[in-house]
Structure formats: structure tokens, C-alpha cells
Amino acid sequence: MQTTRLHSCHERKSMYNHSHLTQRLRRISSEEVDVSGPYASFLSDIIHEGCSTLKVTRVSVWLFDNITSPTQLVNVANTDWPPGSCPGCAQCDDIKLRDCLHLSHFPSLNYSDFPKYFQAISSGTSIAAECAASDPRTFEFNHSYLQPHGITTMLDAVIFKNGIPHGVVCCEGKTGVRQWSGAEISYAELIADCCSRRLLVKELWLLQQQLRELAFKDALTGLRNRRYLMDFARREISRHLRAQFPLCVMMIDIDHFKQVNDLYGHDVGDVVLKNFAERCEKALRLEDCLCRLGGEEFIALLPQTPLQDALLVAERLRAKIAESAVYHGALKITLTASFGVHEVNLHAPFSTALKLADDAVYQAKADGRNRVVVG
Numbered sequence: 392m393q394t395t396r397l398h399s400c401h402e403r404k405s406m407y408n409h410s411h412l413t414q415r416l417r418r419i420s421s422e423e424v425d426v427s428g429p430y431a432s433f434l435s436d437i438i439h440e441g442c443s444t445l446k447v448t449r450v451s452v453w454l455f456d457n458i459t460s461p462t463q464l465v466n467v468a469n470t471d472w473p474p475g476s477c478p479g480c481a482q483c484d485d486i487k488l489r490d491c492l493h494l495s496h497f498p499s500l501n502y503s504d505f506p507k508y509f510q511a512i513s514s515g516t517s518i519a520a521e522c523a524a525s526d527p528r529t530f531e532f533n534h535s536y537l538q539p540h541g542i543t544t545m546l547d548a549v550i551f552k553n554g555i556p557h558g559v560v561c562c563e564g565k566t567g568v569r570q571w572s573g574a575e576i577s578y579a580e581l582i583a584d585c586c587s588r589r590l591l592v593k594e595l596w597l598l599q600q601q602l603r604e605l606a607f608k609d610a611l612t613g614l615r616n617r618r619y620l621m622d623f624a625r626r627e628i629s630r631h632l633r634a635q636f637p638l639c640v641m642m643i644d645i646d647h648f649k650q651v652n653d654l655y656g657h658d659v660g661d662v663v664l665k666n667f668a669e670r671c672e673k674a675l676r677l678e679d680c681l682c683r684l685g686g687e688e689f690i691a692l693l694p695q696t697p698l699q700d701a702l703l704v705a706e707r708l709r710a711k712i713a714e715s716a717v718y719h720g721a722l723k724i725t726l727t728a729s730f731g732v733h734e735v736n737l738h739a740p741f742s743t744a745l746k747l748a749d750d751a752v753y754q755a756k757a758d759g760r761n762r763v764v765v766g
């Protein structure tokens with residue numbers, strides 16, 4: 392036998408409202424197309440929507456400082472703040488806003504001041520505090536916050552990360568004791584879920600950025616690596632072709648570096664390589680791209696530089712390296728380097744330029760080292 396459950400008029404209305412509200416929220420949350428952008432603006436949009444829909448005074452997002460053993464809740468979004476700003480740095484542009492999310496700019500609550508509230512959030516259950524002043528989970532705010540601001544009722548939905556409570560979306564009202572309906576609680580939870588998803592996307596994006604950074608970086612010196620050089624050169628060649636600018640490569644190879652390792656050990660060799668890279672980087676322009684090709688071999692791409700100028704740069708750097716020593720503890724290590732300079736034929740493959748610069752280094756070594764040769 393089939394049983395039919397008849398919904399009361401109130402329930403039907405509430406169900407209709409709920410589905411109508413969640414549709415709006417789902418639409419907003421689907422608008423997060425540019426995941427590289429600051430998530431603060433996404434959080435701001437979603438809590439403003441929540442504020443007007445739930446007809447509350449304020450909605451804010453708070454995240455634990457440490458998910459496994461939280462000591463603070465940090466307020467990262469608040470409908471009271473003007474869009475695109477955060478309280479500590481009103482001048483912050485989007486980049487800074489994105490970067491300052493973990494800094495002390497934001498208001499925070501300490502576990503020691505509000506232990507019951509922290510414990511309630513850590514339980515993972517939403518807090519529908521009809522009367523915030525008397526609810527055992529929120530009464531700790533009474534004298535310092537609820538009374539001074541006239542807040543009477545609170546609805547807090549927990550934000551999860553990998554199934555563990557990570558923060559809270561806090562909705563506050565001033566309209567006396569308020570009985571929160573199931574639909575309203577679900578709605579607040581949906582806002583919290585949208586926040587957790589956006590936070591996860593943000594983290595994945597940051598990880599991806601870090602991986603990309605690592606893929607193009609030489610681990611020892613922190614300089615760019617060969618992979619970066621090839622990509623950078625492709626773009627620079629195209630730019631230089633269009634503008635008809637000259638482009639030069641300067642290959643640098645430390646002389647007798649094997650002796651440094653043999654005499655002082657590989658660790659000291661590493662220190663010398665790092666120091667060498669720093670000295671070269673300091674001597675070059677910011678727009679010059681210095682990379683470590685591997686071992687004791689480096690290369691710099693010198694944009695908008697004719698051959699004569701590149702030769703001057705190489706000669707200046709060669710002299711500087713030969714004149715100054717590397718100090719490591721009591722050790723004083725002197726170095727020289729051989730240089731191969733070549734003006735890139737913008738119509739030929741970049742690998743040809745690399746080969747010719749390499750040949751010039753080889754020639755410099757053959758001619759006695761510590762010199763600059765044109766390739």
C-alpha cells in the first residue's frame with residue numbers, strides 16, 4: 392500500500408522558499424570561474440547574499456588558525472567591510488588581499504576567551520542559537536559583544552575541510568529571539584559548504600602555482616632553470632622580432648670548478664655555486680634572465696642588448712668575479728670564469744644560439760680561461 396504524506400501549508404511554503412534560495416546560491420557559487428582571483432571577493436558575494444536572504448544584520452566568515460589544534464578563529468570576511476577591503480589594510484589591492492589572508496591583519500577570537508564556542512564549532516554541528524545571550528554555546532559573547540552591539544540571535548554553520556571543522560559562517564540578528572527554521576539552517580550550511588569548496592579550490596590553485604614555480608627553478612641557487620630559459624627565450628625572440636631589437640646570450644662557465652669540490656668538498660662547492668649565482672644576478676639588470684643550466688654552467692639572456700653592450704657586460708662581470716673572493720668560514724676561495732657571448736639570430740632556432748655560445752665558452756677555455764669570447 393502506498394502512503395502519501397500531506398505537507399502542511401507552512402511546510403510547503405518553507406520547502407518552496409528553501410529550493411528557491413538554494414537555486415540562487417548555487418548560481419552564485421557557480422560563478423567562481425577565475426580561481427586565481429582572490430577568494431575574499433567570492434566570500435564577500437556569498438555572505439552578502441546570505442545576509443539579505445536570511446534577513447540578518449551581519450554575516451561573517453571565520454577560519455581556525457590551525458585546523459588540528461585551533462587557538463584562534465580569524466575573521467576573513469564580513470558583510471560590514473566595504474567590498475575589496477580588509478580591516479588591517481584598507482588600501483590593499485586584490486593581490487595583497489589574497490596574500491594577507493594568513494596575516495595578523497584580521498580580527499580574531501582566542502580559544503581561551505571563548506572555549507564553549509570553539510568546542511561547539513569543533514563538534515561540527517550548526518549552532519542555531521535562538522537567544523544568543525542564554526544559549527550555552529554563545530553566551531560567552533554576551534558582555535563583550537552581544538549586548539554592546541544589540542545582537543540577540545545567532546545562526547552559525549560549520550565550514551569543513553576534508554571532513555574536519557575548519558571555521559564557521561556566522562549569521563547575527565538583532566530582531567529579538569528568533570526561531571531558526573530547518574530551511575534557514577540548511578541555507579546557512581549551504582553557504583558554509585560553498586565557502587569550504589572555494590577554500591579548497593584556492594589551496595589547489597596555490598599548490599599548482601608552487602609546483603609550477605618548482606618546475607622552473609634550480610633548487611640549489613634559486614635561479615631559473617633550463618626549462619624556464621627555453622620558454623622565456625621563445626617569448627623574447629617573438630617580441631624582439633616584432634620590435635626589431637637585438638637579443639644576446641651570455642654563457643658563463645666557472646673555471647676549474649672541479650678543484651673547488653676536490654679541495655674543499657662538495658658542500659663548500661655548493662656554497663660557492665650559490666654565491667657565484669648571487670654575484671652574477673646582482674651584476675645584471677632585473678630584466679636580464681639568468682639561469683643555471685646545470686653543474687657550474689650558467690646562462691643569461693640579455694634583452695634589447697646589442698653584441699657590443701653584451702660584451703661590455705660580460706667583461707665587467709668576468710673582472711668582478713676574478714677580483715673578488717668567496718669567503719666561507721676561514722676559507723678564501725678565488726674563482727675565474729669563461730664567457731661565450733653571442734647575438735641571437737632571431738630567425739634561427741634558439742638551440743643554434745645556445746650551441747654557438749657554448750662553442751665560444753669552449754674556445755675561451757682553450758685560449759687559457761678567464762676570458763670573454765664572441766660566438
Ligand SMILES: Nc1nc2c(ncn2[C@@H]2O[C@H](COP(=O)(O)OP(=O)(O)OP(=O)(O)O)[C@@H](O)[C@H]2O)c(=O)[nH]1
Binds near residue numbers: 660
Ligand atoms: N658542489 C657542486 N658541484 C657540482 C654541482 N654540479 C656539478 N658539479 C661539479 O662541477 C665540476 C665540473 O667539472 P668540469 O666539468 O671538469 O669543469 P671544471 O673543473 O670547471 O673545468 P673547466 O670547465 O674545464 O674549467 C664537477 O666536479 C662536478 O661534480 C653541484 O650542484 N654542486
